[in-house]
Amino acid sequence: MTDPAPALATADAPDADLQARVRTLWRYLRMHGATPAEAEDLAQEAFVIALQKGAADLAPAATATFLRRTARFLFLRLRCGGRAAEQLADAVDERWERDCAHDGGDARLDALRACLDQLTDRARRAVELAYGLSTADAQGRAAIAAELGLHENGVKTLMQRARQRLRECIERRKP
16 A cells, blocks of 8 residues: 655655645545545645745644644535534544644554555455555445455445454554
8 A cells, every 4th residue: 555645745845844744734634534636635725825824934833733723624614514524523633633643644554554464355455446545546335346256235344344453453553
């Protein structure tokens, strides 16, 4: 599994710190449920706002907080979020602070990679297809079933078991 790096964090970016900030903000937005393209667009917009407001001149922790708050606002605005969306965003923020804030999600992603390797080939392939890890787009249950020679209900069961195994494996690897 490769880390889908947003276009902003390319070799053209002037420094590694900026690349790390972009990657972290992109992951944060993905945790909120943004698609890869939405996360990239919203991250870019958050950086533009940070530059306009002078937030890029703050201490690194303050800049990171400003970027996350701005990205959260932009995401909720994009989704026309009401109270339920705000509550979900609060839960995501709580989880981010607990599990990812210290390293931008690197440890969780490393754990996911290691745990994916522990799945059976069929389960790993189903996860790759379902989440678009090996193709440009995520596949639906019917397409996964066709590729793996299963019924759609079999894919559903396989995915439920794979997600549970991944969840347990990742939790065991927590620092």
